[in-house]
Amino acid sequence: MSLKKKTQSLHKRNDELANANRQLEILSNGIFKNGELPTFANKIKETHQFPLRPKKLEILQINVGYMCNQVCEHCHVDAGPDRKEIMTRETMMQCLEVIRKTEAHTLDLTGGAPEMNPDFRWFVEEASKAGIKDFIVRSNLTIIRANKKYYDLPEFFKKHNVHVVSSMPHWTRGKTDKQRGDGVFDKSIKALQELNAVGYGMPDSDLKLDLVYNPSGAFLPGDQASMESDFKKALMEDFGIQFHNLFAITNLPVSRFLDYLIASENYEDYMYQLVDAYNPAAVENVMCTNTISISWDGWLYDCDFNQMLGLKVASKVKHISEYNEDLLNNRNIIISQHCYGCTAGAGSSCQGVVA
């Protein structure tokens, strides 16, 4: 269903869905309250996977702020130019202390557009000294072309051997611009060509460039391998662009995507799709079992989605200032019905499929 494009975040519009508790209420009521569909807790109890517990910590995902140059229809962060929540250098210093001693092998910086944080480059420079194995920055691509001050980002990423993971909803202009805004496709193509030009995404290059695909509507992603092959063929033929892997990610019913589902009268059908596609094998490897998500103000969460729903970790340790990996690993993961998004089909995570 085609709806009027929004240019402001839910927060700026004072929309009721800017309130995390209201979102959790919606996710617990209706078809889940009247028993039409099982709650996520009951579903994982069927396969004796409740409570969900962490395994070895592998990924520290740090959200350095909700400010973004785009206002994407599906954004679970409710990011946009009007969001002012930005990680301070002080909190970054607390994160650096953790990065230096963590057992995790991957550092994953996200946002908003992380590059818009004024201390982003300083943080990348400092964090890259910590010798972490895989250092990811989630870049929305258009930021590279948004302003002259960002034009050198490909060189900057290369200098610090950053693994670039970028969103690209489709290989056609129409589908991309519909989800992410007019002009996004052309800017993204240009940014990808610039990343290729400095060596990113080349077949034998160590400069890793991966793309993230998430559906531009109320349907689930297709098979990740087939989508990757279609993306590679189309981007190569049409624009000479190369990249390494495609991660197919399911949209979770959180924030702006939840708003879209309700406004387009797709909410119930979408939840049915998620529950029908439930895969217990995916539960084994959901990302909350190997990730800690840190918010711009230093609070700790099981994942980025729980962060947006205001569900802090169920642990004595709740803030980066008191970080203790052993204590954190001994916790139950907080779940709700949005978790069905990570267990549908082949599963979904910030690293793509999990089963």
Place this chain on the structure above:
Amino acid sequence: MASNNYYDPKDLRKFGNITEWSEELGTKFFDYYGKVFEEGALTAREKALIALAVSHTEQCPYCIDAYTKDTLQRGVTKEEMMEAIHVGAAIKSGATLVHGVMMMNKVNKLDM
């Protein structure tokens, strides 16, 4: 009947229940159905587009619902979907029109 309509979108979710009243035949059908749509000499994407076109020539609302969603999931564009439907429509109208030859043959035989 629970609904006042012949077609209810929610009934699509009950398709699997067909097996309840004839387990052997139902199971054989769904096994066959699943096998047909597996990747083979044709890709699953190509099969989904064929299914979308046939859904329209059969004018099956359930199938149109299911295969519109399925093709979207596979990254098929609106243009590709509409072209596939035109292929179905062309065959459907062509099949009508080609019978005009029968009419012409008959006229030529009967008419002095």
